Amino acid sequence: xxxxxxxxxxxxxxxxxxxxxxxxxxxxxxxxxxxxxxxxxxxxxxxxxxxxxxxxxxxxxxxxxxxxxxxxxxxxxxxxxxxxxxxxxxxxxxxxxxxxxxxxxxxxxxxxxxxxxxxxxxxxxxxxxxxxxxxxxxxxxxxxxxxxxxxx
Amino acid sequence: xxxxxxxxxxxxxxxxxxxxxxxxxxxxxxxxxxxxxxxxxxxxxxxxxxxxxxxxxxxxxxxxxxxxxxxxxxxxxxxxxxxxxxxxxxxxxxxxxxxxxxxxxxxxxxxxxxxxxxxxxxxxxxxxxxxxxxxxxxxxxxxxxxxxxxxxxxxxxxxxxxxxxxxxxxxxxxxxxxxxxxxxxxxxxxxxxxxxxxxxxxxxxxxxxxxxxxxxxxxxxxxxxxxxxxxxxxxxxxxxxxxxxxxxxxxxxxxxxxxxxxxxxxxxxxxxxxxxxxxxxxxxxxxxxxxxxxxxxxxxxxxxxxxxxxxx
Numbered sequence: 001x002x003x004x005x006x007x008x009x010x011x012x013x014x015x016x017x018x019x020x021x022x023x024x025x026x027x028x029x030x031x032x033x034x035x036x037x038x039x040x041x042x043x044x045x046x047x048x049x050x051x052x053x054x055x056x057x058x059x060x061x062x063x064x065x066x067x068x069x070x071x072x073x074x075x076x077x078x079x080x081x082x083x084x085x086x087x088x089x090x091x092x093x094x095x096x097x098x099x100x101x102x103x104x105x106x107x108x109x110x111x112x113x114x115x116x117x118x119x120x121x122x123x124x125x126x127x128x129x130x131x132x133x134x135x136x137x138x139x140x141x142x143x144x145x146x147x148x149x150x151x152x
Numbered sequence: 153x154x155x156x157x158x159x160x161x162x163x164x165x166x167x168x169x170x171x172x173x174x175x176x177x178x179x180x181x182x183x184x185x186x187x188x189x190x191x192x193x194x195x196x197x198x199x200x201x202x203x204x205x206x207x208x209x210x211x212x213x214x215x216x217x218x219x220x221x222x223x224x225x226x227x228x229x230x231x232x233x234x235x236x237x238x239x240x241x242x243x244x245x246x247x248x249x250x251x252x253x254x255x256x257x258x259x260x261x262x263x264x265x266x267x268x269x270x271x272x273x274x275x276x277x278x279x280x281x282x283x284x285x286x287x288x289x290x291x292x293x294x295x296x297x298x299x300x301x302x303x304x305x306x307x308x309x310x311x312x313x314x315x316x317x318x319x320x321x322x323x324x325x326x327x328x329x330x331x332x333x334x335x336x337x338x339x340x341x342x343x344x345x346x347x348x349x350x351x352x353x354x355x356x357x358x359x360x361x362x363x364x365x366x367x368x369x370x371x372x373x374x375x376x377x378x379x380x381x382x383x384x385x386x387x388x389x390x391x392x393x394x395x396x397x398x399x400x401x402x403x404x405x406x407x408x409x410x411x412x413x414x415x416x417x418x419x420x421x422x423x424x425x426x427x428x429x430x431x432x433x434x435x436x437x438x439x440x441x442x443x444x445x446x447x448x449x450x451x452x453x454x455x456x457x458x459x460x461x462x463x464x
Contacts, residue, residue: 112283114264119241121268139264140285141162143349 006042012061014083014090015073020046022077023056025148029072036062052079072105074098075133075147100127102135106150113140123152155455159270161279162286163324168331174451175296181447181454184220192222193454200253201227202246202269203280204260209420209442210280210289214257217449226253246272255457258282276456284320290419291324293448295332297441298376301415305332311370313339313400314380314425316346321419322380323350330359338363339370341396344386367400371410376437377402379418379425403427407435417441 018026023043032041039061049055064084065073073080074096084092104122108115115123115137125135125144134145144150155170166174183189199218203211215225226249242265249256250273258269259280266279266286281287299305310329312322316338326336326346336359338346345363354361364370371377379402387393402416402425415437418426422438430436 108264110263112262114242114260114262114268114282117242117262119243119268121243121271137264139267140262140282142263 006044006057006059008088009040009042009059009061009085010088012039012059012063012085013065014085015058015060015065015077015080016055016083017049017052017079017081018056018058018077019052019079020054020056023058025076026056026058026073026080029069029076029151030058030060030063030065031069035060039063055079068104070096071099071102072151075102075105076151078133098127098130098133101125101138102127105152106135106144106147107152108137108140108142109144109146109150110137110140110142113137113142115139155452156458157276158456159266159277160288160452160456161266161270161277161282163288163291163328165288171292171295171328174292174448174455175299177451177455178292178296178444178448179300181450185217185443185446185450187220193459194218194221194223194457197223197255197457198253199223199225199453199457200249200256201225201229202249202256202258202260203227203229204242204258204265205281207259207281209445210259213442213445214280214449214453216446217453220446221450221454223453242268243272246277249273250275255453278452278456281320284318286324287320288324289445289449289452290321291328292452293441293445294321294325294378294417294419295328296444296448297415297417297437300440300444301413301437302375305329305334308334308375309337309373310334310376310378311337311339311364311367311374312346312378312380313367313370315344315382315386316340316380317344318383318386319380322346322378325378326350326354326359326361327357330354330357330361333358335360336362337370337374339365339367339400341382341400344382344396368406368409371406371414373411374414375411376415376417377410379416379422381419381421381423381425397424400425401427402430404429404433407433410435 042059044057047055080096083090102125124138128134128136134143136143218225246269255276257278257280258266261283263283263285265282270277316322382397384393416435418438
């Protein structure tokens with residue numbers, strides 16, 4: 001196998017098998033600005049992939065993804081895999097998985113839904129169908145399948 | 153009944169068996185609702201009426217239901233008079249209210265507000281309409297009207313007429329009728345048709361749905377005609393509105409082509425969709441429908457609040 005064109009990291013997270021062209025959205029979810037100022041973020045776009053044809057990869061130093069961010073990635077990049085790196089070694093590897101409830105990740109597309117008013121609650125969606133992924137708002141029942149447009 | 157302590161925020165919260173139980177209990181409540189018999193299963197109970205949006209019929213029928221059963225109401229009838237105006241969240245208002253009352257009935261302009269209220273309250277919450285969302289007790293009283301007229305909710309052919317896109321009452325009624333195995337015929341002006349996801353949902357529930365834009369044809373062999381108000385604000389062009397509204401006027405001439413037993417239903421208030429000349433005919437069921445709101449809400453409140461604390 002050829003070496004990747006981006007350098008290995010000591011500690012952090014590698015998000016591999018991101019659908020082609022979706023890496024920037026993944027970065028948006030990770031919230032690059034919130035990272036440790038000494039962290040390096042490497043992005044590889046349009047990389048050859050046996051499984052996907054083409055894929056994107058994101059490596060973030062000194063960060064382990066919160067479950068909420070992993071859920072958001074599962075929505076927009078369902079093929080992604082997460083590897084937790086500690087001391088240059090892969091300590092944990094898993095595919096992203098869509099949980100039955102998605103809390104605080106998306107905004108309800110219905111502007112008059114109570115979850116879009118100034119109430120002390122987080123948005124919440126249940127999974128209506130998994131293939132394709134369609135979610136329903138736990139408050140107003142409005143469905144959403146266009147997740148990029150509704151990221152919170 | 154197993155409904156004790158439960159929130160009723162959507163008709164989907166109720167199984168077919170539970171709906172049947174509520175309708176059976178509602179039939180027994182009719183003499184109490186009429187005032188010809190007296191019983192007080194809600195004695196010493198307080199029900200909060202949290203109405204954050206104007207409503208006459210729904211609030212008064214809920215209040216009548218509570219009072220006929222010996223309970224008392226705490227009523228918010230004007231949202232402007234509450235701390236919501238001072239910026240208090242609905243969540244906090246409901247949380248506070250749930251410590252004063254045994255159950256909360258809520259009407260609110262935002263969809264999903266009843267679900268939010270149910271989370272905020274440790275007492276049962278009944279949704280009395282949340283924006284263009286759910287209005288389960290309206291559906292229950294619609295079903296009660298059909299059942300009283302035909303003795304069944306299965307195998308009926310029901311024409312849904314008017315604004316099927318935005319009308320909140322028709323969506324949950326259509327869903328419930330599909331569950332009971334009745335056939336739906338949809339007659340809606342272009343632009344106000346039932347959303348495809350709703351039709352799909354009805355088909356998934358095992359319902360038969362067809363469209364018939366010609367109202368005369370649609371009602372020819374129907375058992376019930378459910379009329380909804382066509383709202384002027386849904387049209388960009390007022391002349392278009394008048395044309396549509398005019399083509400859906402229910403009068404004696406139109407009903408001459410229907411079965412003698414066809415009933416005409418309407419959630420009221422009507423705005424010219426049904427000519428007053430229909431009122432004295434056996435077809436008119438809308439005032440009966442409005443009355444049945446009381447026994448249906450009595451049955452639901454009794455089920456949700458459970459047995460009387462003492463005596464009753």
